[in-house]
Amino acid sequence: MGRTFTEKILGRKTGKDVVPGEIIEVEPDIAMSHDNTAAISKTFYKIGVDKVYDPKKHVIILDHCTPAANEKFAQNHKDIREFVKKQGIENFYDINVGICHQVMHEKGHVWPGALIVGSDSHTTSYGAFGAFSAGIGRSEMAAIMARGKIWLRVPETIKVVVEGEFPPGVSAKDLMLKIAGEIGADGALYKAIEFCGPTIDAMSVASRFVLTNMAVEIGAKAGYMIPNAETLEYLRGRVKTPFEIVESDRDAIYEAEYKFDVSVLEPMIAKPHTVDNVVPVAEVKGTKIDQVFFGSCTNARVEDFEVVTNVLRGKRVHPDVRMLVFPASAEVYIEVLKKGWITDLAEAGCVIMNPGCGPCMGNHEGVPADGEVTLATSNRNFKGRLGNKESFVYLVSPMTAAVSALTGKIEDFRE
Amino acid sequence: MIIKGKVWKYGNDINTDVIFPGKYTYTVTDPKEMAKIALEDLDPEFAKNVQKGDVIVGGTNFGCGSSREQAASCLLYAGVGAVIAKTFARIYFRNCINFGLPALTSAEAVDALEHGESIEIDTEKGEICCKAGVFSFPPLPKEIVGIFDAGGLIPYTKKQLGLE
Numbered sequence: 071m072g073r074t075f076t077e078k079i080l081g082r083k084t085g086k087d088v089v090p091g092e093i094i095e096v097e098p099d100i101a102m103s104h105d106n107t108a109a110i111s112k113t114f115y116k117i118g119v120d121k122v123y124d125p126k127k128h129v130i131i132l133d134h135c136t137p138a139a140n141e142k143f144a145q146n147h148k149d150i151r152e153f154v155k156k157q158g159i160e161n162f163y164d165i166n167v168g169i170c171h172q173v174m175h176e177k178g179h180v181w182p183g184a185l186i187v188g189s190d191s192h193t194t195s196y197g198a199f200g201a202f203s204a205g206i207g208r209s210e211m212a213a214i215m216a217r218g219k220i221w222l223r224v225p226e227t228i229k230v231v232v233e234g235e236f237p238p239g240v241s242a243k244d245l246m247l248k249i250a251g252e253i254g255a256d257g258a259l260y261k262a263i264e265f266c267g268p269t270i271d272a273m274s275v276a277s278r279f280v281l282t283n284m285a286v287e288i289g290a291k292a293g294y295m296i297p298n299a300e301t302l303e304y305l306r307g308r309v310k311t312p313f314e315i316v317e318s319d320r321d322a323i324y325e326a327e328y329k330f331d332v333s334v335l336e337p338m339i340a341k342p343h344t345v346d347n348v349v350p351v352a353e354v355k356g357t358k359i360d361q362v363f364f365g366s367c368t369n370a371r372v373e374d375f376e377v378v379t380n381v382l383r384g385k386r387v388h389p390d391v392r393m394l395v396f397p398a399s400a401e402v403y404i405e406v407l408k409k410g411w412i413t414d415l416a417e418a419g420c421v422i423m424n425p426g427c428g429p430c431m432g433n434h435e436g437v438p439a440d441g442e443v444t445l446a447t448s449n450r451n452f453k454g455r456l457g458n459k460e461s462f463v464y465l466v467s468p469m470t471a472a473v474s475a476l477t478g479k480i481e482d483f484r485e
Numbered sequence: 486m487i488i489k490g491k492v493w494k495y496g497n498d499i500n501t502d503v504i505f506p507g508k509y510t511y512t513v514t515d516p517k518e519m520a521k522i523a524l525e526d527l528d529p530e531f532a533k534n535v536q537k538g539d540v541i542v543g544g545t546n547f548g549c550g551s552s553r554e555q556a557a558s559c560l561l562y563a564g565v566g567a568v569i570a571k572t573f574a575r576i577y578f579r580n581c582i583n584f585g586l587p588a589l590t591s592a593e594a595v596d597a598l599e600h601g602e603s604i605e606i607d608t609e610k611g612e613i614c615c616k617a618g619v620f621s622f623p624p625l626p627k628e629i630v631g632i633f634d635a636g637g638l639i640p641y642t643k644k645q646l647g648l649e
Contacts (some may be wrong), residue, residue, distance in 0.1 A: 221629060
């Protein structure tokens with residue numbers, strides 16, 4: 071009987087064949103944590119262990135509130151800096167590097183066939199590079215620091231086949247919102263998702279990442295894709311660990327299969343307050359907006375900047391709109407700076423912020439006022455997500471965000 | 486274990502942002518303070534009126550969204566005895582086990598239970614007794630019941646490492 075990617079990776083880690091539903095104990099290859107490492111380190115010491123089991127496996131990246139918004143965040147960062155020094159954790163990235171899920175692959179901590187866990191729900195992202203990666207809780211990360219292991223349930227796999235060529239301007243974000251709308255917020259609960267088909271094979275690294283990043287928004291434990299040529303080229307020179315690409319067998323068993331044809335895809339939008347509350351942008355066209363949040367681990371890479379800059383160059387953001395721009399990482403920031411795009415965006419009236427999560431979970435840098443509407447290129451629009459439960463968040467592609475920023479209303483860019 | 490309390494019933498897809506808002510994840514760390522903001526963006530009346538042993542009832546996909554475990558621990562600190570849902574988001578389910586908060590799955594019970602009614606849960610028998618009758622819920626898988634029985638992941642890990 072054929073096996074899925076997930077069954078192969080988890081089987082290899084346990085040294086035996088595994089089947090969906092089975093509960094196994096595994097040693098992850100990489101364990102990622104971010105600003106929550108301060109709390110994790112306190113829990114770790116409570117266990118009664120002095121030294122981290124394997125410091126080389128841990129990657130710690132500060133991004134959730136950088137630079138610190140107040141003395142509590144500052145103390146949190148300080149505790150982490152002291153912890154990584156004391157424990158000899160070399161893979162530490164301070165506030166000047168970027169969003170954890172971007173930095174992980176930029177710095178070579180993600181490779182095809184790796185088993186990665188992270189104390190952040192969007193850890194599903196690394197499946198775009200052919201890794202198995204899943205989010206875990208803080209205490210679980212502390213337990214990994216203490217004994218190197220974690221239990222996982224072997225998930226069933228859902229296949230999502232994508233075909234067709236994107237219409238001009240329609241992108242991976244529109245596709246992912248469409249998938250979320252159709253499959254629903256719990257449509258892939260506890261499951262692994264395998265994205266495949268000619269469209270996925272032809273997509274850029276940044277676009278593929280959008281899908282695995284948001285796999286968790288439909289409940290998935292992990293998202294996966296066979297790394298394509300562009301992905302392998304991207305990883306070359308970054309990854310130091312030797313790796314082998316793992317693929318599902320042709321006769322692997324899938325629990326369900328969905329097909330999407332992007333050639334008929336429209337620009338999509340997730341309305342407040344759930345990610346699966348999705349409609350074509352045309353249905354909410356004309357809704358007044360107060361803020362645009364262009365950033366997050368979902369959509370703030372170079373290709374996203376290219377789209378947004380091409381729309382805004384030589385124009386002005388609507389005077390009633392605050393457009394906040396957060397590059398996903400310092401690497402992205404420097405590249406778009408060198409291209410002159412930061413100048414274009416600043417001249418268009420955008421507020422250029424530092425790489426990091428920004429207002430994504432309401433910590434700082436762009437909390438909206440009561441009744442205000444934010445158009446966001448991020449991944450969640452839950453009530454209160456940006457720090458104010460009396461505000462409204464719509465999720466869109468960078469293209470929709472940029473075109474709407476010019477008029478101050480939600481726009482269907484095809485018009 | 487016997488859990489006795491009143492039902493607080495909510496809908497589907499109750500996410501971690503409304504259970505424990507993201508803006509507090511690094512600033513509110515004291516258990517008493519965490520209890521005060523539990524469900525702040527979902528039901529402002531909850532934290533003021535919750536009694537020890539009360540039970541939260543949700544529909545499908547309870548606890549979706551962020552991995553923040555405060556969304557589980559704040560309920561425990563508020564005195565919640567158990568959460569019953571049709572389904573749980575996976576990281577949330579893990580976080581509940583890791584904190585020793587019973588996360589019970591029973592679609593029938595969820596449909597039958599009414600907001601405010603008094604119920605009794607027997608975790609050993611796997612039964613929920615309420616106005617509409619007795620409903621059963623499946624036990625935790627044998628591989629992870631030890632974590633729950635130890636009182637959560639941290640005491641369990643101590644035991645595994647022979648530190649207790």
